[in-house]
Amino acid sequence: METKKEKFPADLPSALNNFQKVKEAFPESGPLLFLDFDGTLAPIVDHHDDAAISEEMKSLVKKLSQRFPLAVVSGRGLSDVRKRVDLPELYYAGSHGFEISGPNGFSKDHEEAVKVIPVFNEIEPILKDKLKDIPGVDFERKKFTLAIHYRQVPQAQEEEVHSAVSKVLEDHKQVTKADGKKVIEIRPAIDWHKGRAVEFLKKQLSQEENTFSVYVGDDVTDEDAFEFVSNGLGVLVGEHGRQTFADYSLKDLEEVKSFFRKLLEE
Ligand SMILES: [Mg+2]
Incomplete structure:
Protein backbone atom coordinates (compact mmCIF):
# COMPACT_ATOMS: atom_id res chain seq x y z
CA MET A 1 0.00 0.00 0.00
CA GLU A 111 -21.34 -9.04 13.05
CA GLU A 112 -19.15 -7.77 15.87
CA ALA A 113 -21.00 -4.45 15.90
CA VAL A 114 -24.34 -6.23 16.36
CA LYS A 115 -23.05 -7.50 19.72
CA VAL A 116 -22.46 -3.93 20.91
CA ILE A 117 -26.05 -2.75 20.38
CA PRO A 118 -27.09 -3.47 24.03
CA VAL A 119 -24.32 -1.12 25.22
CA PHE A 120 -25.97 1.74 23.34
CA ASN A 121 -29.28 0.94 25.03
CA GLU A 122 -27.47 1.16 28.34
CA ILE A 123 -25.52 4.41 27.85
CA GLU A 124 -28.17 6.43 26.03
CA PRO A 125 -30.30 7.17 29.16
CA ILE A 126 -27.15 7.77 31.24
CA LEU A 127 -25.85 10.35 28.74
CA LYS A 128 -29.24 12.00 28.43
CA ASP A 129 -29.31 12.40 32.19
CA LYS A 130 -25.75 13.77 32.44
CA LEU A 131 -26.34 16.29 29.65
CA LYS A 132 -29.88 17.31 30.56
CA ASP A 133 -28.85 20.70 31.95
CA ILE A 134 -26.90 21.78 28.87
CA PRO A 135 -29.21 23.53 26.39
CA GLY A 136 -29.15 22.52 22.72
CA VAL A 137 -27.81 18.97 23.01
CA ASP A 138 -29.46 16.82 20.39
CA PHE A 139 -29.29 13.01 20.45
CA GLU A 140 -29.49 10.95 17.32
CA ARG A 141 -29.77 7.22 17.94
CA LYS A 142 -28.90 5.00 15.05
CA LYS A 143 -28.64 1.24 14.92
CA PHE A 144 -24.87 1.14 15.43
CA THR A 145 -24.02 4.61 16.67
CA LEU A 146 -25.23 7.29 19.01
CA ALA A 147 -24.57 10.81 17.80
CA ILE A 148 -24.60 13.75 20.18
CA HIS A 149 -25.01 16.96 18.21
CA TYR A 150 -23.94 20.18 19.89
CA ARG A 151 -24.29 22.73 17.08
CA GLN A 152 -26.97 24.49 19.17
CA VAL A 153 -25.00 24.38 22.43
CA PRO A 154 -23.46 27.69 23.65
CA GLN A 155 -19.76 27.63 22.83
CA ALA A 156 -18.79 28.09 26.46
CA GLN A 157 -20.47 24.78 27.28
CA GLU A 158 -19.10 22.67 24.43
CA GLU A 159 -16.23 21.43 26.59
CA GLU A 160 -18.72 20.26 29.23
CA VAL A 161 -20.40 18.08 26.62
CA HIS A 162 -17.07 16.51 25.65
CA SER A 163 -15.99 15.81 29.22
CA ALA A 164 -19.37 14.38 30.26
CA VAL A 165 -19.32 11.99 27.32
CA SER A 166 -15.71 10.96 27.96
CA LYS A 167 -16.54 10.22 31.59
CA VAL A 168 -19.46 7.94 30.72
CA LEU A 169 -17.38 6.10 28.11
CA GLU A 170 -14.65 5.34 30.67
CA ASP A 171 -16.99 2.66 32.06
CA HIS A 172 -18.02 1.33 28.65
CA LYS A 173 -14.97 0.21 26.75
CA GLN A 174 -16.97 -1.63 24.07
CA VAL A 175 -17.74 1.75 22.53
CA THR A 176 -15.55 4.65 21.54
CA LYS A 177 -16.11 8.21 20.35
CA ALA A 178 -15.13 10.17 17.29
CA ASP A 179 -15.44 13.90 16.76
CA GLY A 180 -17.13 15.31 13.69
CA LYS A 181 -18.43 18.74 12.80
CA LYS A 182 -20.20 19.80 16.03
CA VAL A 183 -21.03 16.21 16.76
CA ILE A 184 -19.62 13.49 18.97
CA GLU A 185 -20.27 10.10 17.55
CA ILE A 186 -20.21 7.07 19.81
CA ARG A 187 -19.62 3.87 17.94
CA PRO A 188 -18.52 0.29 18.56
CA ALA A 189 -14.82 0.10 19.47
CA ILE A 190 -14.09 -2.01 16.43
CA ASP A 191 -11.46 -1.26 13.83
MG1 LIG B 1 -20.03 14.66 5.36
Whole structure:
Protein backbone atom coordinates (compact mmCIF):
# COMPACT_ATOMS: atom_id res chain seq x y z
CA MET A 1 0.00 0.00 0.00
CA GLU A 2 1.35 3.42 -0.88
CA THR A 3 2.03 5.73 2.03
CA LYS A 4 0.03 8.91 1.88
CA LYS A 5 1.05 12.21 3.37
CA GLU A 6 -1.22 14.72 5.03
CA LYS A 7 -1.56 18.14 3.45
CA PHE A 8 -3.26 21.40 4.24
CA PRO A 9 -6.61 21.53 2.44
CA ALA A 10 -5.67 24.91 0.93
CA ASP A 11 -2.67 23.27 -0.75
CA LEU A 12 -4.74 20.67 -2.60
CA PRO A 13 -5.18 21.12 -6.33
CA SER A 14 -8.73 21.72 -7.51
CA ALA A 15 -10.44 18.62 -8.90
CA LEU A 16 -12.21 20.90 -11.37
CA ASN A 17 -9.23 22.87 -12.69
CA ASN A 18 -7.20 19.68 -12.91
CA PHE A 19 -9.94 17.47 -14.25
CA GLN A 20 -7.82 16.28 -17.17
CA LYS A 21 -5.23 14.94 -14.72
CA VAL A 22 -7.91 13.40 -12.48
CA LYS A 23 -9.33 11.63 -15.49
CA GLU A 24 -5.97 10.26 -16.61
CA ALA A 25 -5.89 8.11 -13.47
CA PHE A 26 -9.17 6.39 -14.38
CA PRO A 27 -9.13 2.89 -15.83
CA GLU A 28 -10.83 2.42 -19.18
CA SER A 29 -13.97 1.05 -17.55
CA GLY A 30 -14.21 4.20 -15.41
CA PRO A 31 -13.80 4.56 -11.65
CA LEU A 32 -16.00 3.32 -8.84
CA LEU A 33 -17.60 6.28 -7.09
CA PHE A 34 -18.04 6.64 -3.34
CA LEU A 35 -19.94 9.68 -2.13
CA ASP A 36 -20.45 11.00 1.37
CA PHE A 37 -23.89 12.52 2.08
CA ASP A 38 -23.88 15.50 4.51
CA GLY A 39 -21.69 18.33 3.28
CA THR A 40 -21.09 16.55 -0.02
CA LEU A 41 -24.50 15.76 -1.55
CA ALA A 42 -26.60 17.77 0.91
CA PRO A 43 -25.73 21.12 2.50
CA ILE A 44 -24.79 21.14 6.19
CA VAL A 45 -27.74 22.52 8.13
CA ASP A 46 -28.28 23.63 11.73
CA HIS A 47 -30.49 20.64 12.52
CA HIS A 48 -29.16 17.35 11.17
CA ASP A 49 -32.72 16.18 10.67
CA ASP A 50 -33.38 18.93 8.11
CA ALA A 51 -30.61 17.85 5.71
CA ALA A 52 -31.92 17.26 2.21
CA ILE A 53 -30.51 16.56 -1.22
CA SER A 54 -31.65 18.95 -3.97
CA GLU A 55 -33.49 17.63 -7.01
CA GLU A 56 -30.58 18.78 -9.16
CA MET A 57 -28.01 16.86 -7.07
CA LYS A 58 -30.24 13.81 -6.89
CA SER A 59 -30.61 13.75 -10.66
CA LEU A 60 -26.83 14.04 -11.09
CA VAL A 61 -26.23 11.15 -8.66
CA LYS A 62 -28.82 9.06 -10.50
CA LYS A 63 -27.13 9.72 -13.84
CA LEU A 64 -23.71 8.98 -12.36
CA SER A 65 -24.98 5.68 -10.98
CA GLN A 66 -26.11 4.70 -14.48
CA ARG A 67 -22.57 5.30 -15.77
CA PHE A 68 -20.36 4.17 -12.87
CA PRO A 69 -20.73 1.70 -10.00
CA LEU A 70 -21.61 4.00 -7.12
CA ALA A 71 -22.20 3.88 -3.37
CA VAL A 72 -23.23 6.50 -0.82
CA VAL A 73 -21.17 6.25 2.37
CA SER A 74 -22.49 8.08 5.41
CA GLY A 75 -22.26 8.40 9.16
CA ARG A 76 -26.05 8.48 9.22
CA GLY A 77 -27.99 5.34 9.95
CA LEU A 78 -28.57 3.23 6.88
CA SER A 79 -32.35 3.65 6.72
CA ASP A 80 -31.97 7.40 7.28
CA VAL A 81 -29.48 8.00 4.46
CA ARG A 82 -31.36 5.68 2.09
CA LYS A 83 -34.56 7.61 2.69
CA ARG A 84 -32.88 10.97 2.17
CA VAL A 85 -31.15 10.07 -1.09
CA ASP A 86 -34.19 8.11 -2.23
CA LEU A 87 -32.51 6.21 -5.06
CA PRO A 88 -33.22 2.56 -4.15
CA GLU A 89 -30.97 1.20 -6.91
CA LEU A 90 -27.77 2.43 -5.19
CA TYR A 91 -25.46 0.79 -2.68
CA TYR A 92 -25.39 2.47 0.73
CA ALA A 93 -23.04 2.21 3.68
CA GLY A 94 -24.70 3.65 6.79
CA SER A 95 -23.28 4.24 10.27
CA HIS A 96 -19.79 4.58 8.75
CA GLY A 97 -20.19 1.20 7.10
CA PHE A 98 -21.43 -0.90 10.02
CA GLU A 99 -24.58 -1.52 7.95
CA ILE A 100 -24.52 -1.91 4.19
CA SER A 101 -27.31 -2.39 1.70
CA GLY A 102 -27.62 -2.62 -2.05
CA PRO A 103 -29.95 -3.39 -4.90
CA ASN A 104 -31.87 -6.68 -5.03
CA GLY A 105 -32.19 -6.86 -1.26
CA PHE A 106 -28.45 -6.99 -0.59
CA SER A 107 -27.82 -6.31 3.10
CA LYS A 108 -24.96 -6.83 5.54
CA ASP A 109 -24.52 -5.83 9.17
CA HIS A 110 -21.12 -5.95 10.83
CA GLU A 111 -21.34 -9.04 13.05
CA GLU A 112 -19.15 -7.77 15.87
CA ALA A 113 -21.00 -4.45 15.90
CA VAL A 114 -24.34 -6.23 16.36
CA LYS A 115 -23.05 -7.50 19.72
CA VAL A 116 -22.46 -3.93 20.91
CA ILE A 117 -26.05 -2.75 20.38
CA PRO A 118 -27.09 -3.47 24.03
CA VAL A 119 -24.32 -1.12 25.22
CA PHE A 120 -25.97 1.74 23.34
CA ASN A 121 -29.28 0.94 25.03
CA GLU A 122 -27.47 1.16 28.34
CA ILE A 123 -25.52 4.41 27.85
CA GLU A 124 -28.17 6.43 26.03
CA PRO A 125 -30.30 7.17 29.16
CA ILE A 126 -27.15 7.77 31.24
CA LEU A 127 -25.85 10.35 28.74
CA LYS A 128 -29.24 12.00 28.43
CA ASP A 129 -29.31 12.40 32.19
CA LYS A 130 -25.75 13.77 32.44
CA LEU A 131 -26.34 16.29 29.65
CA LYS A 132 -29.88 17.31 30.56
CA ASP A 133 -28.85 20.70 31.95
CA ILE A 134 -26.90 21.78 28.87
CA PRO A 135 -29.21 23.53 26.39
CA GLY A 136 -29.15 22.52 22.72
CA VAL A 137 -27.81 18.97 23.01
CA ASP A 138 -29.46 16.82 20.39
CA PHE A 139 -29.29 13.01 20.45
CA GLU A 140 -29.49 10.95 17.32
CA ARG A 141 -29.77 7.22 17.94
CA LYS A 142 -28.90 5.00 15.05
CA LYS A 143 -28.64 1.24 14.92
CA PHE A 144 -24.87 1.14 15.43
CA THR A 145 -24.02 4.61 16.67
CA LEU A 146 -25.23 7.29 19.01
CA ALA A 147 -24.57 10.81 17.80
CA ILE A 148 -24.60 13.75 20.18
CA HIS A 149 -25.01 16.96 18.21
CA TYR A 150 -23.94 20.18 19.89
CA ARG A 151 -24.29 22.73 17.08
CA GLN A 152 -26.97 24.49 19.17
CA VAL A 153 -25.00 24.38 22.43
CA PRO A 154 -23.46 27.69 23.65
CA GLN A 155 -19.76 27.63 22.83
CA ALA A 156 -18.79 28.09 26.46
CA GLN A 157 -20.47 24.78 27.28
CA GLU A 158 -19.10 22.67 24.43
CA GLU A 159 -16.23 21.43 26.59
CA GLU A 160 -18.72 20.26 29.23
CA VAL A 161 -20.40 18.08 26.62
CA HIS A 162 -17.07 16.51 25.65
CA SER A 163 -15.99 15.81 29.22
CA ALA A 164 -19.37 14.38 30.26
CA VAL A 165 -19.32 11.99 27.32
CA SER A 166 -15.71 10.96 27.96
CA LYS A 167 -16.54 10.22 31.59
CA VAL A 168 -19.46 7.94 30.72
CA LEU A 169 -17.38 6.10 28.11
CA GLU A 170 -14.65 5.34 30.67
CA ASP A 171 -16.99 2.66 32.06
CA HIS A 172 -18.02 1.33 28.65
CA LYS A 173 -14.97 0.21 26.75
CA GLN A 174 -16.97 -1.63 24.07
CA VAL A 175 -17.74 1.75 22.53
CA THR A 176 -15.55 4.65 21.54
CA LYS A 177 -16.11 8.21 20.35
CA ALA A 178 -15.13 10.17 17.29
CA ASP A 179 -15.44 13.90 16.76
CA GLY A 180 -17.13 15.31 13.69
CA LYS A 181 -18.43 18.74 12.80
CA LYS A 182 -20.20 19.80 16.03
CA VAL A 183 -21.03 16.21 16.76
CA ILE A 184 -19.62 13.49 18.97
CA GLU A 185 -20.27 10.10 17.55
CA ILE A 186 -20.21 7.07 19.81
CA ARG A 187 -19.62 3.87 17.94
CA PRO A 188 -18.52 0.29 18.56
CA ALA A 189 -14.82 0.10 19.47
CA ILE A 190 -14.09 -2.01 16.43
CA ASP A 191 -11.46 -1.26 13.83
CA TRP A 192 -14.00 -0.39 11.18
CA HIS A 193 -14.55 2.90 9.42
CA LYS A 194 -15.56 4.43 6.10
CA GLY A 195 -12.28 3.29 4.54
CA ARG A 196 -12.86 -0.36 5.41
CA ALA A 197 -16.47 -0.04 4.26
CA VAL A 198 -15.23 1.21 0.89
CA GLU A 199 -12.77 -1.68 0.61
CA PHE A 200 -15.66 -4.06 1.31
CA LEU A 201 -17.93 -2.33 -1.19
CA LYS A 202 -15.26 -2.38 -3.90
CA LYS A 203 -15.68 -6.16 -3.99
CA GLN A 204 -19.46 -5.78 -4.31
CA LEU A 205 -19.32 -3.12 -7.00
CA SER A 206 -16.71 -4.66 -9.25
CA GLN A 207 -15.67 -8.12 -10.42
CA GLU A 208 -12.11 -6.93 -10.78
CA GLU A 209 -9.55 -6.86 -8.02
CA ASN A 210 -9.27 -3.48 -6.23
CA THR A 211 -10.74 -1.30 -8.98
CA PHE A 212 -9.74 2.37 -9.05
CA SER A 213 -12.12 4.50 -6.99
CA VAL A 214 -12.94 8.14 -6.41
CA TYR A 215 -14.13 9.12 -2.93
CA VAL A 216 -15.75 12.51 -2.35
CA GLY A 217 -16.30 13.69 1.23
CA ASP A 218 -16.09 16.70 3.50
CA ASP A 219 -15.59 15.55 7.08
CA VAL A 220 -12.93 14.18 9.39
CA THR A 221 -14.53 10.72 9.19
CA ASP A 222 -13.95 10.74 5.43
CA GLU A 223 -10.22 10.93 6.14
CA ASP A 224 -10.32 7.20 6.93
CA ALA A 225 -11.40 6.63 3.35
CA PHE A 226 -8.87 9.12 1.94
CA GLU A 227 -6.07 7.48 3.89
CA PHE A 228 -7.05 3.82 3.86
CA VAL A 229 -8.38 3.19 0.37
CA SER A 230 -5.66 2.14 -2.03
CA ASN A 231 -5.81 2.57 -5.79
CA GLY A 232 -8.04 5.58 -5.76
CA LEU A 233 -8.15 9.26 -5.19
CA GLY A 234 -9.81 11.35 -2.53
CA VAL A 235 -11.60 14.63 -3.11
CA LEU A 236 -12.16 16.85 -0.08
CA VAL A 237 -15.16 19.19 -0.17
CA GLY A 238 -14.46 22.44 1.70
CA GLU A 239 -12.40 22.15 4.88
CA HIS A 240 -12.76 20.39 8.23
CA GLY A 241 -10.13 22.26 10.20
CA ARG A 242 -7.42 19.61 10.01
CA GLN A 243 -4.87 18.32 7.56
CA THR A 244 -6.09 15.90 4.94
CA PHE A 245 -5.14 12.75 3.08
CA ALA A 246 -7.24 13.80 0.09
CA ASP A 247 -5.60 14.34 -3.30
CA TYR A 248 -7.84 17.05 -4.69
CA SER A 249 -10.37 19.57 -3.42
CA LEU A 250 -13.71 21.06 -4.32
CA LYS A 251 -14.83 24.27 -2.62
CA ASP A 252 -18.50 23.57 -2.06
CA LEU A 253 -21.57 21.72 -3.31
CA GLU A 254 -21.73 23.88 -6.44
CA GLU A 255 -18.28 22.62 -7.34
CA VAL A 256 -19.32 19.08 -6.47
CA LYS A 257 -22.11 19.40 -9.03
CA SER A 258 -19.70 20.77 -11.64
CA PHE A 259 -17.34 17.87 -10.94
CA PHE A 260 -20.20 15.39 -11.40
CA ARG A 261 -21.20 17.05 -14.69
CA LYS A 262 -17.62 16.70 -15.93
CA LEU A 263 -17.63 13.01 -14.97
CA LEU A 264 -20.84 12.57 -16.94
CA GLU A 265 -19.30 14.20 -20.01
CA GLU A 266 -16.67 11.47 -20.12
MG1 LIG B 1 -20.03 14.66 5.36
